[in-house]
Amino acid sequence: MVERTPPFEPFLEPPLPDDADWRISQGWYYEPELFDLRDHGAIDFAAGRGTEVRAAADGYAVATYEEYLWKDEGSESSGSAKETPTVKQIDGEPIYFGAGLVVQIWHERGRYTQYGHLHSCNEKIPFFAPRVDEEFVHPDKLRVPVTEYPRIACRIRAGERIGTVGMTGMGKGRRTYEDWAAGREYTQYEPNHLHFVVCGRRAPRSRKAETYDPFGIYGTAEQYSGDTKTWPKLLGTLWK
Ligand SMILES: [Zn+2]
Numbered sequence: 001m002v003e004r005t006p007p008f009e010p011f012l013e014p015p016l017p018d019d020a021d022w023r024i025s026q027g028w029y030y031e032p033e034l035f036d037l038r039d040h041g042a043i044d045f046a047a048g049r050g051t052e053v054r055a056a057a058d059g060y061a062v063a064t065y066e067e068y069l070w071k072d073e074g075s076e077s078s079g080s081a082k083e084t085p086t087v088k089q090i091d092g093e094p095i096y097f098g099a100g101l102v103v104q105i106w107h108e109r110g111r112y113t114q115y116g117h118l119h120s121c122n123e124k125i126p127f128f129a130p131r132v133d134e135e136f137v138h139p140d141k142l143r144v145p146v147t148e149y150p151r152i153a154c155r156i157r158a159g160e161r162i163g164t165v166g167m168t169g170m171g172k173g174r175r176t177y178e179d180w181a182a183g184r185e186y187t188q189y190e191p192n193h194l195h196f197v198v199c200g201r202r203a204p205r206s207r208k209a210e211t212y213d214p215f216g217i218y219g220t221a222e223q224y225s226g227d228t229k230t231w232p233k234l235l236g237t238l239w240k
Pocket of ligand 1: 044195
């Protein structure tokens with residue numbers, strides 16, 4: 001396998017406490033049988049609801065909410081237009097998908113980390129209400145220019161509590177952002193986990209962010225394609 005060139009020096013600490021009961025439940029790519037999706041673009045840490053989530057590095061933090069109806073992409077038949085997307089369902093109910101309550105921390109040099117599906121959020125982190133459309137709760141406040149972060153966000157230190165593990169943003173049944181904001185529970189089908197994303201700048205002048213696999217940053221492909229049970233140990237040695 002080709003060894004990726006690390007885009008930047010290691011800078012992350014584990015986003016969950018060492019003594020918490022957690023494991024990696026999903027890697028950079030989804031398991032083939034799950035959701036028929038390939039790109040996950042994140043690492044999932046399964047842990048109990050309420051497990052403390054910590055900032056992986058110093059930075060500026062904001063919070064928002066994301067949820068949308070999950071639709072089939074539609075299959076491409078030769079030469080003709082794509083089929084109209086249909087909403088996926090479980091037990092006859094539409095499925096919602098998204099990061100839910102999500103914290104984003106902007107770090108130095110254009111890098112940032114995201115922490116999704118949180119059950120709660122440190123109250124000192126500014127929450128920006130998302131734009132709510134008919135079927136889509138869009139976290140447009142996350143697209144604030146980097147230079148504005150020190151003004152709108154709160155300073156956060158590596159290891160500081162940013163929230164707790166949950167499973168917001170995913171589930172089935174009819175619900176709205178207002179349901180969540182009012183604390184109303186709804187049916188879920190996903191276990192509690194932290195959806196952890198690492199992003200960086202593609203190039204100094206590019207505005208487009210690119211996600212990075214933490215293992216790609218700190219190791220070779222072989223190191224994350226093996227037995228997932230060994231990953232937490234690997235994280236401990238690579239991230240410190
Ligand atoms: Zn995930």
